Amino acid sequence: MKKKIWIAIAVVLVIVIVVGVNIYRTYADSTATVEAEKAIKEEINSTVMTPGTLAMADESTLYQDPAKGEVKEVLVKEGDQVEKGDSVLTYENQDLEMEKEQNDINIESLYLRINSLDKQEKRLNDKKSELADDVGEEEAAETMEAELDQVKMDKRMANLDLRQALLQQDRLKQKISDLEVTSDISGVVLEANDASAPQSTQMEKPLLRIGSMENLIVEGTLSEYDTLNIESGQKVTITTDVLPDEKWEAEVMDVGYLPEASGAESNASAVQYPVTVKLKKPEELKLKPGFQMILEIETESHEALTLPFEAVQQDGEESFVFIVEKGKAVKREIETGSSTTKRIEITKGISTKEQVIINPPDKLKDNMEVTVK
The missing domain is CATH 2.40.50 (OB fold (Dihydrolipoamide Acetyltransferase, E2P))
Incomplete structure (x- = not known):
């Protein structure tokens, strides 16, 4: 008899537990505990990110x-x-040294020849003067004219050769200096x-x-579209995976007017333009040329209403969030804009007064009752 009583009690307890679990599950499936926060207005920057390589602006090879x-x-x-x-x-x-020696000999020889022609011209003029005393100046001039003309011509040619040799000497000196x-x-x-x-x-x-570490730059590439939004002087933030907690300030120095040369097998649609970024304080960068960097180029800055990325959900091309209204989660379609690494701009759909659910659980549905932590 007692055994039957204990069996009945056990059956009743099992029924109570099953009913309780079902009631709990039903309640749990119809409610959710969530975190929520309000959207805030903040300065948001539109940026373009691209990889780059640390290099030296002043380098000689x-x-x-x-x-x-x-x-x-x-x-x-x-x-x-x-x-x-x-x-x-x-x-x-050695060939250059030999050529210089030959040039020196040629110049010395020409000086000697010009000196000899000067003396020969002087002797002919003296002879002309002596002849003029005997036959008169006119006849003496006619007699000596041919010889004097020949000596003067030889002298002119020798001077031209000397000028050419001296020019060659200057060229050889420059080559030797080089x-x-x-x-x-x-x-x-x-x-x-x-x-x-x-x-x-x-x-x-x-x-x-040879390179100078006093003028460091980062060289990267941009797509066709990005080149339309980037120009010299724009602010750049540089980071690297080597030192994830560090970042450096820089600015755009130059955007290439022509695309980088590409191979015949490269995709014609993937045209890339070179961009050069100059570090503002290169002495603070303790990295070596060749390090891989990440460039975040600021193209625009404006005030925007933002939420954490975790608050925004996607359904195909539709973006939406859950708003807490009267203890319930209400699905609200939104429109988004620019973004940072952690937050995204909300251009339409919510206000700063509404509580938005962050990291909504998978079971959360429209009009489900919620408890905010």
Whole structure:
């Protein structure tokens, strides 16, 4: 008898629990606990984001020049600081030295010849004067005319040859001077390669690369559409994945007028234009050239009504939010505009007085009762 009573009690308890769970589920499915906040007005910036590469605005690359001869010596090594005008490498050219020596001999020979012709002209004039005393000036002039004219012609030709030789001497001096190569910028030697390597390798790799870390830039590309909204002077914020908590201020320095050259197999619709960004305080950037950067270029700034991204839902092309009205979630269609990394502009659909549900749960439906945390 007692056993039957305990069985009956257990059955009743099970029925009560099942009914309670169903009641709880029904209530839970018809209500939800949510977080909500009001939209705020804030300054929002329209931006264009594009990747870029850190580079130096002032950089000099020196390759071997076979026309100058063979490299005699590289005078600097990687890491050396150089000033503009400092000698960095020298060439030697035996053919040039021989040509200079031949030119020097030619010039000396021409001076001797002109000096000899001057003396010859003087002797002929003296002879003409002596002859004039005997036969008269007119007949003496006729007698000596041919010889004097020939000497004067030879002298004129010798002077022309001398002028040409002196011009050649100036050119040779310049070529010899060019055998000593100087840096055209102030900076640090980034790369210094062995001058004795095979010539084919030297032509591929520079002998020297010199750059200045005092004037850093970031080089990137823009789409056709973005080039219409970006111009010199616009504000830029630069970040990098290497230092995610750091950011630097910069401004657009130049937007290329012509697109970057592309290969024949590249997509013709993906035309890219070069953009150059100049850092305002390059000394604060402790990165090396070649680092990958992210450029966020500000194209417009305006006051806007914004919400966190998590509040906005999508249904196809329709954007909507849930508004809390009289304890219920009311679905409201909205229109959006610009955005930042965390918030989005609401151009139509809500006001600053309404509470908007943030991170609405999946079960939330229109006109469902809600409790705001």
